[in-house]
Amino acid sequence: MTSVIETQSLAKSFGGMTAVDNTSFEIESATIVGLIGPNGSGKTTTLNLLNGAISPDSGSIRVQGTELAGKSSTSFVRAGVTRTFQNPRVFTTITAIENLLVPVLHSKGRGSKWTEKAEELLSFVGLLGHRDTPASELSGGQQKLLEFVRALMTDPHIVLMDEPFAGVHPSVKEVMRERIIEKNKQGTAFLIVSHEIPDLTRLCSDIICMSDGEVIASGTPADVTSHPRVIEAYLGHGPAARGERG
């Protein structure tokens, strides 16, 4: 299997606070990988590094073999990395379909081709009926689904997702879960940050656990959730790692 993202000795500090400390890991193509860890362990900072939102102080980020550390978010999108956010960042003043067309505004091809693709993706998550609804009028869960399919418009190799299951209705959660699985079967990899450990263990082939900016365990969900350092990290910070929510 080839890797879609590989980091080596990645580090990022904010002032005196080390958020990501010398981390190295690899995400294989077409896998679903969970990224867990107690609050403040560096998960969101890692996602921000992996999509070029922020630059590392040191270390390497290779996407499909190309070094991108320090490059812009646009470079990461072009290399096939897109993302979603804990609080969905949809453009609230424009419609659902217009949101999907934003990432391809400067792409080649007929406009109708992109409109068709956007309609297919809206349909994929049950939002076609809201095609022309301003995003501000969609529920929080619908906005998460909209942001998810917006991240798929450019046919990424990997989608980085920050807390896709947090604060959404169980029915939305199920749609999100099923559609992630479906896209993964078509070859898209996912790196998913979540505190919802039971959801992740059902979904992911591998889990990476961070604590205090370091990767302390990685492997199968069963291996990681029973790892002594993982249990210790969670017990030290709050919720237990084994299937209990924080």
Ligand SMILES: Nc1ncnc2c1ncn2[C@@H]1O[C@H](COP(=O)(O)OP(=O)(O)OP(=O)(O)O)[C@@H](O)[C@H]1O
């Ligand atoms: N822009 C920033 N400026 C200063 N400190 C920051 C910044 N971003 C993150 N941090 C700090 O870096 C550490 C890691 O934060 P990060 O948000 O990556 O953790 P997390 O694992 O995603 O946490 P949570 O699960 O609570 O979302 C925290 O101590 C946080 O306060």
